[in-house]
Structures are given as structure tokens and as C-alpha cells.
Amino acid sequence: MRLIVGLGNPGSEYANTRHNIGFMVLDKWAQDHGCGFARQSNYEVLKYRSVILLKPHTYMNLSGKAVNEAINKWNPEEILVIYDDLELPVANIRIRTGGGDGGHNGIKSLADYVPTDTLKRIRIGIGRSENSTARDYVLEPIPATETALYEDCIQLVSQFLDTYIRTDFSTMLDEFSKWKKSYSGKNEAGITSPKEEKRD
DSSP states (O other), X not given: OEEEEEOOOOSGGGTTBGGGHHHHHHHHHHHHTTOOOEEOSSEEEEEETTEEEEEEOSOGGGHHHXXXXXXXXXXXXXXXXXXXXXXXXXXXXXXXXXOOOTTOHHHHHHXXXXXXXXXXXXXXXXXXXXXXXXXXHHTSBOOHHHHHHHHHHHHHHHHHXXXXXXXXXXXXXXXXXXXXXXXXXXXXXSOSOHHHHHHO
């Protein structure tokens, strides 16, 4: 059994904020596969084949509490977490195992319960703002000017996630590496291919 955690905050007021990018990816995958989440005490859960998709409902700073409950219930052999990253440009994607918390309160909370050196991660860039504090910025709704960029990114990460669910982390990482080599680095989000750029 493998556990996939999308980080975010519960409630409609947070639904379209940058901090909820992890929730958005899981929701997109579930939508594409005709699946739905079931609400339990401290999280929403979706069981699919040999994986469990989890959206903590303990708010970001206590995400580890919900994840720990899931660990105690299902004893997963592997955990993958999907979350926003202030240090990456908007819609930039990084996939790796291990690493620090990068100042992310959700990851800090997970670190109280999960060894971070074995934690699989998909980080999605949200950039920074010179006009807002980090706390305010992550809780701001995604602006209309960036909506399409995030939608493309979420769709792409959902596809990588599907590869992980069907196969394993190494296969997903290989697919991600091939995608990075195939697509232009000129586009900040890494979404636009060289051929598409030539047509513009």
C-alpha cells in the first residue's frame, strides 16, 4: 500500500488559493478517473487499487496529524506528498526523494511523524511576491492571469501521478526527466514545447 498526500486547507475560502495546489492535483486526478473522496474525521480519502489518496483536513500547519492517522490505519510502505513551493517559479515542477522543509509548514508538520529523507515529493512552484508576505501570498486566490498556467501544470502533474499509481516512483521520475528534456526551458513553467514556441 502506498499513500499519496496532497497538502492544502479545507473549506471553500481556501479552495482556489496557491497553498491548495496539492488538493487541486488530487481532485484533478480523481475527476479524470471518475472517482470521489470520502470524508472521514481528519481527512478526505480515496482508495484506488494499491494506493490511498489523502487530503488532510487538519489545516496546513497540522497536516502531519492527519497523515499519522492514515499511517497508523494503513501502514503504507511509501509516501508521496504534493505541495506548493515558494522557491520555484510559478507552475515549475520538481520531483525528488528527501530534502528539507523549505519553510513549508505542512512539510514541517509531516516531519514530526515521517522520516523526511525517504519522503517522495512533487513540488509545484508558486513563486513569490514583493508586495505580500509569504503567509498572505500563499493564501491569496490564484489570479486570473495565472489560471491557465496553473491548469496546465495541474493537468501535467496529474498525468505524472497517474504513472506513479500505475507503476512506481522510478518510472514516474523517468517520465518526468524525459519530459524536461523534450520541453523548452525558455518557458518559465516548462509547459510550452519548442515546436509550439516556433509557431507563435
